[in-house]
Amino acid sequence: MKLKLFNQYVELNDYYCHFNDTAGRKVEEPYINLYVRLTDACNAKCKFCEFNGDDVTGFDKYKLYYILYTLSKQVRINKVSFTGGEPTLKLNLLNECLKTTKEIDPNIFTVVNTNGYRLDKVKFDYVDSIALSLHSIKFEDNYEIFGTEQFAPDYSIECFKYKEKLHLSCNLIKGYIDSKEKAYEYINHYGNLGVTDIGFVSLMDVNQYCKDKMIDFDDIKLDEMPNTIKNMHWSKRDKDRTLCKCDNFLTYTDQGNIVKSYARYYIDREQCKSMIVYDIDRLKVGFNGKILI
Amino acid sequence: MTLEDELVFYIKAKQTAALSGKLDGFKDRLNLLFVEGQLSEKAYKILKEIFGYEEVKPKKVVNNVTDGCSGSRMTYRPRC
Numbered sequence: 308m309k310l311k312l313f314n315q316y317v318e319l320n321d322y323y324c325h326f327n328d329t330a331g332r333k334v335e336e337p338y339i340n341l342y343v344r345l346t347d348a349c350n351a352k353c354k355f356c357e358f359n360g361d362d363v364t365g366f367d368k369y370k371l372y373y374i375l376y377t378l379s380k381q382v383r384i385n386k387v388s389f390t391g392g393e394p395t396l397k398l399n400l401l402n403e404c405l406k407t408t409k410e411i412d413p414n415i416f417t418v419v420n421t422n423g424y425r426l427d428k429v430k431f432d433y434v435d436s437i438a439l440s441l442h443s444i445k446f447e448d449n450y451e452i453f454g455t456e457q458f459a460p461d462y463s464i465e466c467f468k469y470k471e472k473l474h475l476s477c478n479l480i481k482g483y484i485d486s487k488e489k490a491y492e493y494i495n496h497y498g499n500l501g502v503t504d505i506g507f508v509s510l511m512d513v514n515q516y517c518k519d520k521m522i523d524f525d526d527i528k529l530d531e532m533p534n535t536i537k538n539m540h541w542s543k544r545d546k547d548r549t550l551c552k553c554d555n556f557l558t559y560t561d562q563g564n565i566v567k568s569y570a571r572y573y574i575d576r577e578q579c580k581s582m583i584v585y586d587i588d589r590l591k592v593g594f595n596g597k598i599l600i
Numbered sequence: 601m602t603l604e605d606e607l608v609f610y611i612k613a614k615q616t617a618a619l620s621g622k623l624d625g626f627k628d629r630l631n632l633l634f635v636e637g638q639l640s641e642k643a644y645k646i647l648k649e650i651f652g653y654e655e656v657k658p659k660k661v662v663n664n665v666t667d668g669c670s671g672s673r674m675t676y677r678p679r680c
Contacts, residue, residue, distance in 0.1 A: 503629070534616075536601050536609045538638060557609065557638060563617025565610075565629055567638055 310337055310382055312583075313374075313600040317592055319382075320581045324541040324553070331543075338385040339378065342584045342594070343371065345400060346392040350424050352454035354516040355478060358392050366400060367588040372407055374590055374600065378583075379412045385581075388418040388438075395425035405433035420476070423459030431469045438474045438506075439464075443483050444496040452483065465500045474504045479522040479570075491532040491558065494568060498560035509572040524554065524570035534559045543579070551579060606643040614651065627653050 309316045319339065322331040348362035378384055387408050394401045401419070408415055418436045419429060426437070439459055442452045449458050467473060475497055477484055484493055484507070494505055509524055510517040530537035539555035553571045560566065573579070583599070584591045590599040610630065617626050630647065633639040639647075648655055 534609075534612070536605055538601055538606070555638075557633070559609070559613035559616055561616065562620040562622045563613050563615075563626065564622065565613050565633065567633070567636075 315599050318580045324543050327540050336383050338383040339581050339583050340386045342388045344586045345394045345397045348396050349393040350455055350457050351422050355510050357513050364587050371585055375411050384415045386416040390420040393424050395421050398425055398428050402430040409433045424457050436474050437472050438476050440476050442478050444493055448483050470501045475502055476506050479507050479509050481520040485522050487527050487529055487532045494558045494566050495560045498564045498566040499562050503566055505568040507570040529570050610647050
């Protein structure tokens with residue numbers, strides 16, 4: 308379906324993802340997911356990421372509030388994800404934007420995508436989910452991947468007060484988490500620290516590093532991890548082409564903690580409809596699409 | 601995944617938790633997974649009988665939800 312937003316037509320999802328090989332249900336109420344890039348800057352220098360530059364352009368928060376308010380009158384805003392760069396580098400701005408988002412519509416699901424740099428300073432009252440990047444269980448591996456030691460250490464996860472909001476995001480990278488055995492070790496390690504929600508994501512094809520280090524989760528057979536069941540499978544298709552696929556698993560650790568996880572592979576993220584991006588001072592369709600306002 | 605796979609998974613998880621002395625919270629975790637739609641209604645009914653747990657009424661019908669993904673407690677929300 309198409310919806311006119313800021314005088315331009317934007318394509319939104321007509322159907323939800325295919326679920327366990329049955330056709331996805333029709334979307335009754337049109338929705339969007341909004342990604343807000345607060346800054347280009349990042350304390351880390353991950354080789355798989357495009358967004359680790361300098362903080363050149365100022366973030367226009369009033370424009371964001373106008374957009375949020377206007378969109379909320381036109382379409383259901385399902386989710387707002389604050390990302391970057393590293394959004395906690397702009398801590399006051401992040402907290403203000405989170406608060407304002409909830410004031411505009413408390414039903415919006417708010418997510419902060421972070422490497423954990425200043426995690427303890429985020430105002431969690433306005434956050435529904437913290438997507439915390441950690442790509443290994445080993446300090447030295449994470450240090451190598453992030454290019455800094457400013458990521459969340461184990462003790463901060465173990466002591467984290469809002470574990471029910473915590474989601475760990477782990478990129479599948481050759482040489483790091485690249486097999487079912489290592490994926491299980493990761494689940495077991497963080498599951499025993501009290502994490503119950505983990506996502507494994509295949510690298511998107513954005514540069515040569517990603518091409519060289521990419522692992523398709525289908526190839527490493529995560530459903531064969533020990534103590535694991537695959538309980539759901541999702542996919543998004545366009546005619547004969549798969550655009551995105553997700554497998555969902557449940558695993559119990561060696562202490563009996565049940566952890567849910569998913570593995571996701573965006574084959575073509577730009578084809579994901581209903582994704583709008585507020586990129587510092589411009590609203591766009593997807594991360595690289597046309598500018599709306 | 602069959603019903604049997606699902607039941608065996610939870611029974612073994614509970615045994616492992618018991619052996620580790622980590623049974624506190626297992627019941628709540630099971631109930632939450634049901635409410636989130638991760639655990640099927642059929643398996644949940646059998647498990648609560650086996651484990652002697654009382655039933656939790658989910659706020660919405662969650663079995664076979666087609667509009668959610670796991671993670672981030674977003675069962676009723678499309679992730680993408």
